[in-house]
Amino acid sequence: MKNPYYHTSTSVQEYIQHAEGYNGAGLIGHLKTFLSGSSPGQASNTSLLELGSGPGTDWEILSQDYQVTGSDFSAEFLRHLRSKYPQGQFLELDASTLETAEQFDGIYSNKVLHHLKDEELAASVQRQHAVLREGGIICHSFWKGEGSEVFKGLFVNYHSEQALRGFFEPLFEVLLMELYAEFEEGDSLLVIGRRR
Numbered sequence: 678m679k680n681p682y683y684h685t686s687t688s689v690q691e692y693i694q695h696a697e698g699y700n701g702a703g704l705i706g707h708l709k710t711f712l713s714g715s716s717p718g719q720a721s722n723t724s725l726l727e728l729g730s731g732p733g734t735d736w737e738i739l740s741q742d743y744q745v746t747g748s749d750f751s752a753e754f755l756r757h758l759r760s761k762y763p764q765g766q767f768l769e770l771d772a773s774t775l776e777t778a779e780q781f782d783g784i785y786s787n788k789v790l791h792h793l794k795d796e797e798l799a800a801s802v803q804r805q806h807a808v809l810r811e812g813g814i815i816c817h818s819f820w821k822g823e824g825s826e827v828f829k830g831l832f833v834n835y836h837s838e839q840a841l842r843g844f845f846e847p848l849f850e851v852l853l854m855e856l857y858a859e860f861e862e863g864d865s866l867l868v869i870g871r872r873r
């Protein structure tokens with residue numbers, strides 16, 4: 678089993694507690710400038726797949742503007758999501774393989790793809806291209822840095838702007854690459870791209 682930390686109810690409850698007060702509202706604000714969603718008085722029919730929804734905080738914010746399908750590879754997080762949001766759509770999906778026949782207008786993740794090894798990220802980018810409609814938008818956050826480590830049993834891969842461009846640019850036009858602060862200045866990178 679990959680990353681056992683996300684697969685037990687104790688660790689999932691611990692993660693949910695630690696993540697309280699954090700959300701991707703800033704990232705979603707950037708996404709909205711590139712992927713149109715709902716307008717006043719009109720529901721959106723723009724479809725968005727979220728990878729690694731975890732506690733569901735960003736899923737909830739995204740749902741205000743898009744038809745969001747949440748997903749996670751953890752049965753424990755999916756149990757939490759389905760019980761907290763019984764009206765929501767959630768899929769069991771591994772971000773590296775994205776085994777779904779559904780198509781989307783956008784794909785979003787917040788601090789998920791750093792758990793993929795380089796070859797898994799390359800495979801994920803290929804699958805994201807396949808799963809997106811023509812001109813579809815991706816929006817992902819990463820930890821900035823070099824190399825990788827194992828933290829609480831979790832594989833964590835750090836990326837530079839240049840390395841991320843290497844992964845995405847062959848299949849996506851990079852529309853925005855921006856440093857931002859999760860805990861401290863410049864510790865994170867946001868990538869937004871359009872399917873070529």
Ligand SMILES: C[S@@+](CC[C@H](N)C(=O)[O-])C[C@H]1O[C@@H](n2cnc3c(N)ncnc32)[C@H](O)[C@@H]1O
Pocket residue numbers: 680683696701728729730731732733734735748749750751754770771772773786787788789792793
């Ligand atoms: C750091 S948490 C982030 C959760 C959420 N996006 C947030 O911002 O709070 C990472 C999430 O990604 C999920 N995850 C990790 N590796 C994954 C993979 N290969 N495929 C799908 N989900 C994965 C974990 O189960 C967890 O929910």
